[in-house]
C-alpha cells in the first residue's frame with residue numbers, strides 16, 4: 001500500500017500501452033532482451049477488462065450540485081462518510097463473509113495508505129517522548145513512509161518475541177504481501193506487548209479461500225485490491241473501539257478534512273454492482289461476477305507462471321495454499337496478487353539483478369527484509385504485460 005517501486009514487465013513493442021499508461025517509460029526499444037524500465041505500484045489494471053464489459057451499469061453520474069459540503073453525516077462518528085458507501089461496504093462484507101462489519105465502526109480514508117497512518121496515530125501512546133516501534137514479520141511490505149514523530153519502523157516482528165523491546169505496533173498483513181502467506185499476529189499473543197493493525201486488503205475470494213469472518217480490532221480494506229480501482233483512492237477501516245475510531249477520524253480530518261465524496265459515490269456504485277451480481281434480484285442473469293472473473297484470470301496466470309517456472313528449472317514459487325472457501329463453497333487454491341519468486345541458479349545471489357539482465361524489472365527481496373534471491377512479481381497487470389513476462393521468464397535457461 002505504501003508507495004513503492006514494484007515490478008513491471010513491459011513489452012518491448014508497447015504499442016497502444018504507451019498512450020494509456022504514462023507510468024511506463026521505455027529506455028530503449030529494439031532487441032528481444034532490451035531492458036525496459038517501468039515504475040509500477042502493483043497497479044491492478046487486470047480488472048480494466050471487467051469494468052469495460054460492465055459498461056454503463058457501473059457508471060457513476062454526479063450532478064453539479066451534489067456533495068458540496070464537507071459533511072456527509074454530521075452526527076456520525078465518521079462525519080464525512082457517505083451513508084450510501086457505508087451501506088455498500090457493510091453489504092459486501094456480509095455477502096462475502098470475510099470480516100465482521102456489524103458492531104464495528106467504519107472509518108473511510110484516502111486509500112489504506114492514509115488509514116495506516118491514522119491507525120498508527122491512534123494506537124501510538126502520546127505519553128512517552130520516544131516514538132513507538134512498528135514491526136512486521138519478514139518478508140514484509142515496504143514501510144519507509146512512516147512520516148511521524150510518534151512512531152518509527154523497528155523491523156522484523158520475530159526479533160521482538162519474548163522479552164525484547166517494549167511496546168510495539170504490529171502490522172499483520174494477511175494474505176501477506178509479498179509472499180501470500182496467511183498470517184496471525186506474532187506480538188499481540190504475548191500479553192499486552194503489541195497492538196495490531198490487520199491489513200486484510202487481499203482477503204477477498206479471488207485471492208484466497210475465505211475461511212471465516214475476520215474479527216480483529218482494526219481491519220483495513222481498499223477498493224484497489226477488491227475491484228481494481230486504485231485511482232479512486234478509497235479505503236476503509238473496520239474498528240472495534242470507538243475511541244480508536246475517533247482518533248483515526250481526527251487524523252483524516254487533520255490531513256485531508258475527510259475523503260472526496262466523488263470517490264465515495266463512485267466506490268459505492270462499484271460495490272453495489274459487485275454485490276448485485278451475487279444476489280437474487282431483477283438482474284437479467286448475464287451480469288458479470290467480479291470475483292469469478294478475477295479468480296479465472298488469476299488462476300490462468302498462476303498456471304502459466306508455474307509452467308514457465310517448471311520449464312526453466314531456475315526458479316521456484318511458494319507452495320500452493322488450498323482451503324475450503326465459505327464464499328464459493330468449494331475447496332480452492334489461493335491465487336495471490338503477487339508471486340514471490342526465488343532464483344536457484346548457481347552464482348546468482350541477486351535475483352532482481354539477474355532478471356534485469358533478461359529484460360525483467362523486479363523488486364528485490366532484501367527490500368522486504370527477506371532474501372536477495374527472491375523477487376516480488378505483480379500478477380495483476382494488464383494481459384499484454386503479463387504475457388511478455390511469461391515469455392521472457394520461459395526463455396531463461
Ligand SMILES: *[C@@H]1O[C@H](CO)[C@@H](O)[C@H](O)[C@H]1NC(C)=O
Pocket residue numbers: 097211212213326
Ligand atoms: C459460512 O457461510 C454461512 C452463510 O453462507 C454462514 O452462516 C456461516 O457462519 C459461515 N461459516 C464460517 C465459518 O464463516
